[in-house]
Amino acid sequence: MKNRKPIRNLLLLIPALLMLLFSACKHDDLEIAKPNENFRLATDFVKNNYDLTLFSAAVEKSGMAETLRGKGPFTLLAPSNSAFNEIGITKASDFDKMNTDSLKAMVQRHVLDQQLTFNQVPVNGVDIRYHTLAGTDVYATLASYAPNNSAYPANNLYFNGSSVTRKDVSIANGIVHVLNKVMKVTPESTVQDWLAKRPQYSIFVSGLKKFGFWNKLSGTGPFTVFAPQNSVFEANGITEASVTTLDPAVYQGERLFGSYILNGKHFFISDFNVFYIINNEPTYSGQLENDSWYFIISSERNFYTAAVSYSAHLQTALSYPYDTYPAVTAIPALTDNLTDNGLVHDMQGLLLLPEQALKH
The missing domain is CATH 2.30.180.10 (FAS1 domain)
Structure with missing residues (x-):
């Protein structure tokens, strides 16, 4: 009976001794690193x-x-x-x-x-x-x-x-x-080249040629162009043949086709959202060349997908009173086509119809 207590104490020490033994035998270089x-x-x-x-x-x-x-x-x-x-x-x-x-x-x-x-x-x-x-x-x-x-x-x-x-x-x-x-980048190419190689924009190209805006798109730029596809024109009853019959002496060319071009500007669609954040400017306003009307554009970033879309329209003045025309939008995937002298953005609508651009 006298020896039981020391034996019991020894038994209690065995687990601790085993832990020390295994610890002493541990080699870090044998551990397998987790994939990273x-x-x-x-x-x-x-x-x-x-x-x-x-x-x-x-x-x-x-x-x-x-x-x-x-x-x-x-x-x-x-x-x-x-x-x-x-x-x-x-x-x-x-x-x-x-x-x-x-x-x-x-x-x-x-x-x-x-x-x-x-x-x-x-x-x-x-x-x-x-x-x-x-x-x-x-x-x-x-x-x-x-x-x-x-x-x-x-x-x-x-x-x-x-x-x-x-x-x-x-x-x-x-x-x-x-x-x-x-x-989407097309190096060694101009905005003019980009449009010319895509037949889905041929009606738009015809209008640019008819009213004298086509040739400059091969120049230094930069240009930011909003281009409606043929299907958009056709949905409004406009064909390539009907564009060729338009008389520049009767229609305001800057409004009818020039309004789709921002001269001297190099804007991705996201830039308009950026301006809103850093300058607190919800819209961008650009006056049409040789005209009193304005091109107005704003953009929105989707919270979930981070996709940036835009909405644009024409406005007869910046301050009241003014008239506005219906806004048009874009499919984000078809925007931001970068060339050497600017950008082309697809536009899902027309800023102005021919009958709205008549000279008075």
Whole structure:
């Protein structure tokens, strides 16, 4: 009976001794690290990200996979799958229809040759240029806050008018920002070239030629053009044949066709929303060239998708009394077509009908 207590105490010590033994035998270099996306190179990151599978397919099919496994650093401006869906690309095989060089250039235009974090973009900076692997520039805009409302920053970041929906994802050789739209760039091309190559805008082009606005669109610019498609004109009873019969001596050309052109302006649709945030200007007003009327435009950002749409109309004056004409809108996926001398935005309506542009 006298020895039971020491034996019991010894039994109680055994678990503690075993824990010390196992602890002493632990080797950190034998532990298996948990998978972490931030350790992946750019190519491998997009390949393993469900929402970027189409961009990954573009990277592979364009021959850019090995480049993006390189040292970098890179900044990937990676369009989401839904961004590609908007322009009709729903599966990887859709890229097979594209010219390989064109596809490669498209991928390269979505990669900066430096690491650019959100905090490195100037606060309230508009159209800050950064260089891409394609040798082109991309325009970054960060709408942070109005000067009198710094307590509640919006922090809306855009590249070429495309909204950043996920920012500053660190990877082994750079940074990834996810975009809600594919950036549409046509290098070595003018606004005139862009319109001429797309037959769905032929009625609009005929009107620009008829009233003397066509030739200048090949010039230095910049120009911001809002272009209605043929279907829009036809829905209003206007055809290419009927446009050719319009007499410039009878109609106000600046209002009928010139109103679709902002001269000397380089505006992505997102810029109008940015102006609202940083300057508290809900609309942009531009006076028509050689005319007393005004082009009025405002834009709105969808809280859930970050898509930016616009509404525009003509107004006979800035201050009351004035007359306004019905507003027209756009499909966000068809806006922000960048060329060397400006931008083209698709417009889902007409600013003015011929009978409303008669000279009196």
